[in-house]
Amino acid sequence: MVYTYRFCIFVRRLEIMKTKLTLQVNKQVIDKAKSYARYHNISVSKMVESYLESVTKQKSLTIELSPLVESLSGVITLDKSFDFNKDYSNYLAEKYK
Numbered sequence: 001m002v003y004t005y006r007f008c009i010f011v012r013r014l015e016i017m018k019t020k021l022t023l024q025v026n027k028q029v030i031d032k033a034k035s036y037a038r039y040h041n042i043s044v045s046k047m048v049e050s051y052l053e054s055v056t057k058q059k060s061l062t063i064e065l066s067p068l069v070e071s072l073s074g075v076i077t078l079d080k081s082f083d084f085n086k087d088y089s090n091y092l093a094e095k096y097k
Contacts, residue, residue: 021048023048030044033047
């Protein structure tokens with residue numbers, strides 16, 4: 001019995017605009033980067049791109065609180081004269097006597 005299969009492969013190209021960047025880097029650093037890139041089977045350009053992406057990534061400024069934490073929020077009120085650092089220092093000094 002002979003089976004015949006028909007299938008289609010759909011390819012979607014993602015067009016990303018690339019541009020060149022000239023950097024001045026110490027030769028020893030470049031040699032190490034090329035060695036690292038070769039060992040990890042990636043390009044130095046991709047390494048630099050990944051690094052720049054990670055350091056420029058916007059961090060979320062909003063923090064989601066669980067319902068329990070929200071319910072506890074505002075339960076304790078402290079005097080304006082309360083010095084948290086001094087109190088914590090006293091706690092640590094007492095703990096490690």
